[in-house]
Amino acid sequence: MLELRNIDTYYGNIQALHQIDLTVEAGEIITLIGANGAGKSTTLMSISGISPPRSGEIIFKGKPIHELPANKIVTLGISQVPEGRHIFPELTVAENLDMGAFLRNDKRGIADDLEYLYDLFPILRKRRNQPGGNLSGGEQQMLAISRALMAHPQLLLLDEPSMGLAPLVTKQIFEIIEKINREQNTTIFLVEQNANLALQIAHRGYVLENGRITMHDQADKLLANKDVQKAYLGI
């Protein structure tokens, strides 16, 4: 479904990604794990076009997308949940969700999706008339995920959904990510520091070190891998 070929991304003169090769199949949960500053978020930003790659190709459903602006990429069916959630603090929960459906015109479909998401995250239904900025961290993360899903994406890019959340809330969110993948058949690209949790729900995983992919395998094999265990799982 998505293929990255030889992606190099720079911030000014600093090269953040070196020759990234990566594939995502439809219906999968793929995870990208790595230390701080390895380039995990940059990879997502490159795909979504917010910081486009300097060279290399990104192919989505057979079409090159690396030269498209960010808003066009969303139109094609790739939605991103940015790192640090980035909800609209002054807009209410319902308005935040409505912004997620900015590019859609099918009122019926939007209403159905909204119902589905409210069922998925009942707390959001309860808080729907409160400003997004008043929600707790976990609720904001739920809102950010729901907002991205309002665009009805085929591929959901999740950037550090566990950031700053209590372990229990993290677990809850990961369960829902799995559920979305199962029920909606949404392909999920998950970038995560919590390698243990991420590999447990993912089908396949990539390991990123200093902007280079050093390993990729089935998630359970990575979990069992001695090097990965030592470096990322703290075992």
Next chain:
Amino acid sequence: MLSFKDIRQGLLVALWFIFLTFPLLVIKINPIENSVNWRWLNMVYVGSFSFLIYLITRMVMARKLERQKKIKLGLVKEKVAWSIKLFSQPRLYLPLLAAVAVFFLLFPGLFSTYQVNIMITALMYVVLGLGLNIVVGVAGLLDLGYVAFYAVGAYTYALLNMHFGLGFWTVLPIGGVLGAIFGILLGIPVLRLRGDYLAIVTLGFGEIIRLILENWSSFSHGPSGISNISRPGFFGIELSLEMSIVYMYYLTVLMVLFTIFVVNRLQDSRIGRAWFALKEDEIACQAMGIDKMKTKLTAFSLGATWAGMAGVMFAAKTTFINPASFTFLESAIILCIVVLGGMGSIVGVIVGALVLILMPEYLRAFSDYRMLAFGAILVVMMIFRPQGIIATLRRTYTVKGDLE
């Protein structure tokens, strides 16, 4: 209530103000007699005045804090701002609206031509303020060169009228379109910048337009300006001067109504929501699939459209324009209208414009202190009411299927 510490602080504040105003208010040099007048009494005034003001603000602040504590403890209910209370109840605001409408309708009949003239100016600033409000208040782009588009509109009418004899009604849309085009031309290179940088570049643009008008004499007649611009036509009938002022008044009122209507619709529209979201979080907007550049450009050029049309009206009203009418001070005043009235709030901007434009006219006696008062009001407003006279009442919208 007031502790010894407050009083000591107050004395220090008073001393500081005495020190600041000393050269201005105490020393007066008489160049004819080569002597210095020491006006010690002024010093006493300044000292006691600032001391009192300080104590009063301390008291107000203390009471506010106390109230907030009580609200937290649940002893007192939070007070709803009067502006929100007023506008959420049709029973309250409909009669008020009707009274305002009647007042503006009958205005030329009740007051002298001089008053009508002032009101026309004030209403034009309402239009300008509402236009800039799109850019600054709604989309959050700080534009310090707004007056440039106003100048574009005014010179469009003046030049087209002088060379080709085109009338007001033909040029009004042309002025708007030209304003929009200039907005886009400036916007494309500039809107990549954010915040302070954007403000500086727009400030520069405003000055460039003014300097061009001042120096390109063969095109714009330079500092001497263009005179004898024709007033708006009234179905081909020649109006007397007084009648044409009244006519101009009603035209301006119509223009204000039209602007309010359009701006209101815009804020509720899809693009309006995109503007608001863009002000809140740019990265999130991109992730939502909002075209950042296009959204900013529409805000910028729509704001400029209104400035262009207001410019045409200005030229038609005064029948004489020169570059001196389009200095940075104008931009600053329009910005003050928006900020003082309440960013993003239509009613706020209208009130802000009327207050800021009418007040100096009626307080001519104190015109020497105009800038002083202006600055003081701004400082005080930013400290005590940063949201403006009338804060935005952002309409929340519900999504279909979200009904309970």
